[in-house]
Amino acid sequence: MKIKNINTFENLNLYPDFIENINSELLVKNHLLLTCIEEKAYAILDENYLAEGLNYLAKLSLHVEVAFLDEDSYERLFHRYLEHKKDNDLNSSFSEDEKEDFLEDDLSLSEFLKTSSDILTNEESAPIIKFVNSLFYQAIKKNASDIHIETHDDRGIVRFRIDGVLVKHVDLDKHIINLIVNRIKVISNLDISEKRVPQDGRTIVKIAKKSLDIRVSVLPTYYGERVVMRMLMDSSKIPTLEELGFDEDLTQSFRALLSHSYGMILVTGPTGSGKSTTLHSFLKTIATPEKNIITVEDPVEYKTNDINQIQVNTKSGLTFSSGLRSILRQDPDVIMVGEIRDSETAKIAIQSALTGHLMLSTLHTNNTTAAITRLVDMGIEEFLISSSLLGVLAQRLVRKLCVHCKKEDGEFFTATGCSHCNFTGYAGRVAVGELFLIDDDVKSMLKEGMKDFEIREAMQKKGLVLLSSKIEVLVKDGTTSLQEGLRVGMRD
Numbered sequence: 001m002k003i004k005n006i007n008t009f010e011n012l013n014l015y016p017d018f019i020e021n022i023n024s025e026l027l028v029k030n031h032l033l034l035t036c037i038e039e040k041a042y043a044i045l046d047e048n049y050l051a052e053g054l055n056y057l058a059k060l061s062l063h064v065e066v067a068f069l070d071e072d073s074y075e076r077l078f079h080r081y082l083e084h085k086k087d088n089d090l091n092s093s094f095s096e097d098e099k100e101d102f103l104e105d106d107l108s109l110s111e112f113l114k115t116s117s118d119i120l121t122n123e124e125s126a127p128i129i130k131f132v133n134s135l136f137y138q139a140i141k142k143n144a145s146d147i148h149i150e151t152h153d154d155r156g157i158v159r160f161r162i163d164g165v166l167v168k169h170v171d172l173d174k175h176i177i178n179l180i181v182n183r184i185k186v187i188s189n190l191d192i193s194e195k196r197v198p199q200d201g202r203t204i205v206k207i208a209k210k211s212l213d214i215r216v217s218v219l220p221t222y223y224g225e226r227v228v229m230r231m232l233m234d235s236s237k238i239p240t241l242e243e244l245g246f247d248e249d250l251t252q253s254f255r256a257l258l259s260h261s262y263g264m265i266l267v268t269g270p271t272g273s274g275k276s277t278t279l280h281s282f283l284k285t286i287a288t289p290e291k292n293i294i295t296v297e298d299p300v301e302y303k304t305n306d307i308n309q310i311q312v313n314t315k316s317g318l319t320f321s322s323g324l325r326s327i328l329r330q331d332p333d334v335i336m337v338g339e340i341r342d343s344e345t346a347k348i349a350i351q352s353a354l355t356g357h358l359m360l361s362t363l364h365t366n367n368t369t370a371a372i373t374r375l376v377d378m379g380i381e382e383f384l385i386s387s388s389l390l391g392v393l394a395q396r397l398v399r400k401l402c403v404h405c406k407k408e409d410g411e412f413f414t415a416t417g418c419s420h421c422n423f424t425g426y427a428g429r430v431a432v433g434e435l436f437l438i439d440d441d442v443k444s445m446l447k448e449g450m451k452d453f454e455i456r457e458a459m460q461k462k463g464l465v466l467l468s469s470k471i472e473v474l475v476k477d478g479t480t481s482l483q484e485g486l487r488v489g490m491r492d
């Protein structure tokens, strides 16, 4: 039977009872979906893969009718199957109570909130609580790192940061934004009556038997308050060196670098390029019970039991430099400073790297060799850099084109968007890095007073592969688009 109109499938149950004992992964691999139509069991096949489907179906020895679809219709049905599967997989890790609380479709919930705002008088009302809970639930489901709530003149918007990019989640009626912001303030111990000054807080939300640590920042803007919530990762999410996803050569060099007992390793790159994940992966690699590892971070992005983490708190005078100074009195072996952004921090960091500590930090520069100039600008002398710096990694996270919907367009591939990728055209990211090792050649170049671009040229001749060329490879082989390549610095 050939089915022409996919719309007849609107309410198709793609999880009929009779598939319970069938390996669904194999089913899908063989381009086969099973369902019931008018109480008859059907196997639905993609007409381009009839042989595969029929072959596998024969092995199953099921008594089913066979129906086939054209590629496009099959694809659409398959997406629907995947969506349900994703929901089912996720739901199975939730208790019944939690499902009640979180599984409300939050688009319809916001519709409800819109039309019933007159009965909502405070942030403790059940729909508001439900809505805020569902935001956390949806953010986890979509693998978002941050939730943004913005107020505009006529409405509000909730956006999620997914794979480093903001994606619109839902519109909010102007009248309920305040209630939502207030609810968030209540759970983060912030002052709900204070709307004119920025506030920072923290909250813990329990979802799927796991507690989720969330850092909350509220900022007054012209049209109202703006909230950004960063979901902090727990240590089980810290990737290993291999899982960071750099190429094998780099991963090997990281191991060699991290075997030093003292010296400084720097990671550079713009915000959102994965610097702190890399640093935490480095720490995880070297953490052993006999080492005292202390960090000073802003914010603490991963919570780990193996290391002592200090959160910068400018209000109470705990800055990177003052934190670093007190760390040094705590007899550390390894120190991680979230960022070197002033000469005081730079000086203490270099000093401690020279006096038997392994020092890890980040720096804001465009490329690896520019780190030298940056340190010199912060008042560090070249000979100190040459004797303390071990290596500089410049990194970017490049969004990968969604394999389900990317399209070849002339020389390159472009993003389209489908249900697999939240209609963004991208799914997942790949790390690319340029590693500048301070070897004897570099030390003598520093001694001769060579400028960073001259050192860069010399290193290139010696085989340093630039970040821009690595990005270009990803664009050419279709891993990512030209636009994304340019965004992350292909032409830099």
Ligand SMILES: [Zn+2]
Binding pocket: 402, 403, 404, 405, 406, 416, 417, 418, 419, 420, 421, 422, 423, 425, 426
């Ligand atoms: Zn897609």
